[in-house]
Amino acid sequence: MGGMSRWLDxxxxxxxxxxxTLPSNIALVDLQNDNEFKLVVGDLGRGEESPRLKIFKGAMQISDISLPDLPLGVVSLYTSETSPRSTPLIAVAFSTCVYIYRNFKLFYKYYLPTVELNASEMEVWNKLTDPANHNEETILALTETLHNMPQKILSIQSRDFLAMTLEQQLEFLENSTDLPKKRDREIACITTLRMSSVDRYSVSCVVVGTEDGEIIVLDPQTFTQICLVKLCTVKKTPYQMVATGLYNVDYRITVATREKCVCLIKREWKEGRLLFSTEEHVVAIEVLTADSSIMVICTDNTLASYSKKGKRQWLVNLEHRPVAMTLVPILHLGVTLVAVALASGHLHLYDGKARRDSMFLRDVVSVMKFGQLGQEEHVFIIVTSNGNLLLKILKRTADFNPHAAGIELTGAPVAQKPWLIPKKSKLFLEQSVRERETAVAMHESFQHELNRLRLLAAKTLLEAHTKSDNFIGAGVMEPIRLSAEVEGLGPVFRVTLQVENTSADKAVVGLSVLFNVHSTNYKVYNPYIKVPLLGPGNQIKFPTKIEEIFSENINPDVFFRNVTGQAGEGSLIKVLLLKEGRPNPVLAATVTMPPTDPLMIPYDKIQSSGFGQSDK
Amino acid sequence: MGGGVTQATVLVLGLDNSGKSSLLNALRPPEQRASLTVPTVAHKQDQFQSGGVSFSAWDVSGASRMRALWERHYRYANAVIFVVDAADHLRLVVAREELELMLAHPDMFGRRVPLLVLANKSDASHALSATHVAAALGLERIADKPWHICACSALTGSGLADGIAWLARQLREQRSNK
Structure with a gap:
């Protein structure tokens, strides 16, 4: 590592x-709303120790809560947008329920909706609970029937029953006569999805994936089910979900399943769809927010990227079995790297398929996460399989450019994507044959046509130019049209003059526009405009600012002028169209200016007129 | 200098939330103290006197994106106060990295600029002692500058006077040697 490392240990x-712990059992939470992020770990316990929720400040454990069961996932979320911010909730998923903690205290328990038992299991239990059947042979036979049913559809009671010895089974049946009415759904994984804003502290909802292959979205306020979608037509068991987007706008839940495939659920889909299948079991997935592409590590030692449509973009072979993956977004560098930990103790950072950094940890990674811890934004949190915690802070000066020092380029520089070349059609083949055979003739005819086109263009230009010279001299002014429109509320108006040459073949040169203001009431910002060459059928617009000037002793009548009407005698502006070398204007137009809106009259003028006082 | 008051420009460096502005606040006369310090953006200038030296202190922002601006001030600094949050164990390595970058900068390297390291927030629980902080920052390896570390608390003001007095003594000695 040495001095070249980009990380501070x-x-x-x-x-x-x-x-x-497990990859899903780790979260970085601003627990006390002081921008000091804590590490929250759902610890499975080891040996005698019971599962606990541990809170770390930096590398120091500051608190823990005893958990009732093995945690399956730990997420943090905000459920209200109040100001000042409320503290975030921590949701911990167990086998059949989600516990919500607020300020380290249990706040709410959510149990998944139950499902009806399947008929054959019910039948077995009907027989089992009948005291007449409480002898060894029938129980053995019934246990066998239960045993032959798929494990997944059995209720917990049946599973417990199967695990008992015969004596225990008999004792159990003596003591309890209850039928297992319903089967609990079991949680496989948990994640969060933002509701309507991508803000860091915006409201999120809990998304739960069940063993039965359903995805359930919970309301952030009431923790009731607001959406239940089946993952796929064929039963798939989710084990990792990545939710991107916003629940109220558009979202994608990308789900890795235990059946060697990745499924996708989108807003308003009644049922999820299979996105792609992999050859071997998926270890972990991550979704890049930039283009929704999906990074997958598999047990066949590969890291692959799939487009959001499920098409494989590239695949990298890894030296060892990958064990964990996490995204490393570095905002100030504008890159999102993908960190992949290998069973050999190596940790590689990839930008696309290019390896940007490597670390050797001397220990196998079990769980890793990158994010803000304490006040440091870029912290790599690594839990090793020995239970150690490693923290690495990205140096402020770190750079992940491909040309930066300390990077060994791996593999030959290969093209990122294969070119999209369409299949050769019959038409294309025929054309290419023709081109090969009569190449010279085709080139000549093309050059001939090109020259003709150039000649035509030159001729037309010359014609228009020669005609423009004697255009005014002939005394015909019909082809030129002058129009004006006034925009604005005043005192500054925008007058757009439009000079149009309606002639089909003659251009005009040497024109200019002059404004003639009748009185001193108006100021024209640009009173003389030179009109450039106006081609046949062309028009040019000249926007000009004209301001109404108010004298110091303003007439109070001004305030009562009708806005839609006209400002009266003094509001006429003459526009003259002049031609070079002619003493008289060739065209003249009169523009009547509208009165300035009384509300827009400058305040100091109102003051000096004494108008404001007369109101009181 | 003629035996008058020595003038010195002192640069106050340290990570964000290490307590640089609070520290300067504590050095002000009681009636001028602000009741609340907010994160510094860019830099602020402050004046204080101690041990016959009139300090003109540059309080620069310690936010990670602002740290690249520190080097702008190195050239005219006569002394450096490096503030470390002794209770923030996690970021001691970051403080060490920034200190090393500062010492290795061409405008700093080889100059006998007195370096005062303040292990701030000594009143907080879990705060490390001055010796621990010195070890964590690798201060023993600094050979080209006189340095001193003391634990202090910008909130209560304890330990501050010691450190500043050392700095004033160093600066006076340097001036008299010239």
Whole structure:
């Protein structure tokens, strides 16, 4: 590593830290709303130790809560947008329920809706609970029937029953006569989805994936089910979900399943769809927010990128089995890297398929996460399989450019994507044959046509130019049209003059426009405009600013002028169209200016007129 | 200098939220103190006197995106106060990295600029002692500058006077040697 490393290692006292967790059981939370992010870990416990929710400040454990069961996933979310911000909630998923913690205290328990038992299992239990059947042979036979049913559809009671010895089974049946009415859905994974804003502190909802292959979205306020979608027509079991987008706008939930495939759920889909299948089991997926492409690591030692449509874009072979993956977004560098940890203890950072950084950790990664911890934005949190916690902080001066020092380029520089070349059609083949055979003739005819076109263009230009000289001299002025329109509320108006040459073949040169203001009431910002050459059928617009000037002793009548009407005698502006070398204007038009809106009259003028006082 | 008051420009560096502005606040006379310090943007200038030296202190922002601007001030600094949050164990490595970058900068390297390291927030729970902070920052490796570390608390003001007095003594000695 040495001086070339881009990462600063934080010295962690390893003696009292022993974490045994899963990738989904780790979250970075601004627990106390002081912009000091804490690390929240759902610890599975080890041996005698019971599962706990551990809170770390930096590398120091500051608190823990005992959990009732093994945690399956830990997420944090905001459920209200109040000001000042409320503290975030922590949701911990267990086998059949989600516990919501607020300020480290249990706040709400959500149980998944139950499903009806399937008929054959019900039948077996009907027989089992009948005291007449409480002898060894029937129980053995019934246990066998239960045993032959698929594990997944059995209720917990049936599964527990199967695990018992015969004596225990008999005792159990003596003591309880309850039928297992319903089967609980079981949670496989959990994530969060923002509701309507991508803001860091905006409201999110909990998304739960069940063992039965359903995705359930919970309302952030009431924690009731607002959406239930089946993952796929064929039963698939989710085990990792990545939700992107906004629930109220458009969202995508990308789900990795245990059946070697990745499924997708989008807004308003009644049922999820299979996006793509992989050859081997998926270890982890990540979704890049930039283009929704999906990064997948598989047990066949590959890292692959799939487009959002499910098409494979590239594949990189890894030296060892990948064990964990996380996104490393570095905003100030504008890159999102993908960190892949290998079973050999190496950690590689990829930008696309190019490897940008490598680290050797001397220990196998179990879980890793990148984000803000404490006040430091770019912290790599690594939990190793020995239960150690490693923290690495990205140096401020780190650079992940391909040309930056300390990067060994791996592999030959290959094209990122294969070119999209359409299939050769019969038409194309025939054309290419013709081109080969009569290349000279085709080139000649093309050049001939090109020259003809150039000649035609030159002729037309020359014709228009020669005609423009004697145009005014003939005394015909019909082809030129002058129109004006006035925009604005005043005192500054915009007058757009439009000079149009309606002639079909004659151009005009040497024109200019002059404004003639009748009184001193108006100021024209640009009173003389030279008109450039006006081609046949062309028109040019000249926007000009004209301001109404108010004298110091303003007439109070001004305030009562009708806005839609006209300002009266003094409001006429003459526009003259002049031709070079002629003493008289060739065209003249009169523009009547509208009165200035009384509300727009400058305040100091109102003051001096004493108008404001007379109101009181 | 003629035995008058020595003038010195001192640069106050440190990560964001290490307590640079609070520290300068604590050095002001009681009636001028602000009741609330907010994160500094860019830099602020402040004056204070101690031990016959009139300090003109540059308080620069410690936010990570602002740290690239520190080097602008190195050239005219007569002394450096490096403030470390002794309770923020996680970012001690970041403080060390920034200190090393500062010491290696061409405008700083080889100059006998007195360096005062303040292990701030000594009153907080879990705060490291001055010796621990010195070890974590690798201060023993600094050979080209006189340095001193002391634990202090910008909130209570304890330990501050010691450090500033050392800095004033260093600066006076340097001037008299010239």
């Amino acid at each position: 934080v010295v962690v006292g390893t003696d009292d830290i022993d974490i045994n």
